[in-house]
Amino acid sequence: MTRLHGTKDFWMGALRTEGPAFAATVAEAQLDIPVPSCPGWTLTYLVHHLGSVYARVRGIVGRGDTEPPPGPLTVPDGLPTGTAAVEWWRDEFDQLMTVLERVDPETPAWNWAPQPKRAGFWHRRMAQETAVHRWDAQMAVAAGEPIEAKLAADGVGEVLDTLLPAGRRASDQPFHGVVHLIAADAGQEWYLRLRGEGVALLDTGTILDSDDHHARAQVSGTASDLLLALWGRLGFDALDVAGDVSLLEGLRAGR
Incomplete structure (x- = not known):
């Protein structure tokens, strides 16, 4: 078995590519169209979901402890729609990037996996979350581009060494x-x-x-x-x- 050994710089670099690609896709799309790879979702819901994930992760990483957050992830009611939804997402993404840039990967931070409770978990998780949902958004407008090979290989590793052992x-x-x-x-x-x-x-x-x-x-x-x-x-x-x-x-x- 061989694995990539990701670093904060690697995952932040991926976010700098995948985040803007997601934003560019949804900014040019009709947001009420369905997302075929996420049954029951529209592009608006995908934007709301991903931005809500970013907000939750900022709270987890920013606390500097390993206490779990209260309750499951939810997408709040009353989020903006249309072009305002895209601007809301951009703000959530920018705030996430600021937090992840500043935090040491070894800083204590809760996660749901059988992994060390450190902030570096979330650098990887957010890079992979953004990459897959960027693909979802592009597929909704018939413009899907593959995920870069090294990032995708790291994502395969994440599924096998993190998500499946965590029961997901x-x-x-x-x-x-x-x-x-x-x-x-x-x-x-x-x-x-x-x-x-x-x-x-x-x-x-x-x-x-x-x-x-x-x-x-x-x-x-x-x-x-x-x-x-x-x-x-x-x-x-x-x-x-x-x-x-x-x-x-x-x-x-x-x-």
Whole structure:
């Protein structure tokens, strides 16, 4: 198994690219159109959702402690619509960037994952959240651009080492077997073993353990397509797949 080791500079650089790309897309679109990759959402709701995520994360990171925030994420009523919604989003994004730029990644900060409770978690999470939703927005206007390969490979890693171990799997069914993912354009690969509701990333030297008697699947494609498939934005049939394809549903992250 190989992984990228992201840094604050890497994720902030991604935000500086993906944030303006999201803003440019929604600024030129009719905001009442549906977002096909997020069933039931319009572009207005996508703008409100992403801006509300930014506001919540600012509060988490800015406190400097590991206490959880009160209640779940909500999108408040009464948010602006039309062009005012885009300006509201820009303000939320700018405030998030200011907070993330200033904070040391080692500063204590709550998160929901089995990860150290440090602010650096949110640099990564916000870069990935923004990139995937930028793709959602562009797809709504039939102008989707892939996610940059290194960022997408980091996003695949986030799904596998953070979201799935945290229980954020789309399906609640048990899965058993070994899956091999390959992002050829990023020079990255991952082996993981699904065991019921759990998932474990594996080193390549351990995948032939004698206790593994389950079917395997292999998925190969660009890092962007792999990431989007893990998030349910693409079908796995858009990639090169071999073996027991039923295992792949055990890799999808919940929205």
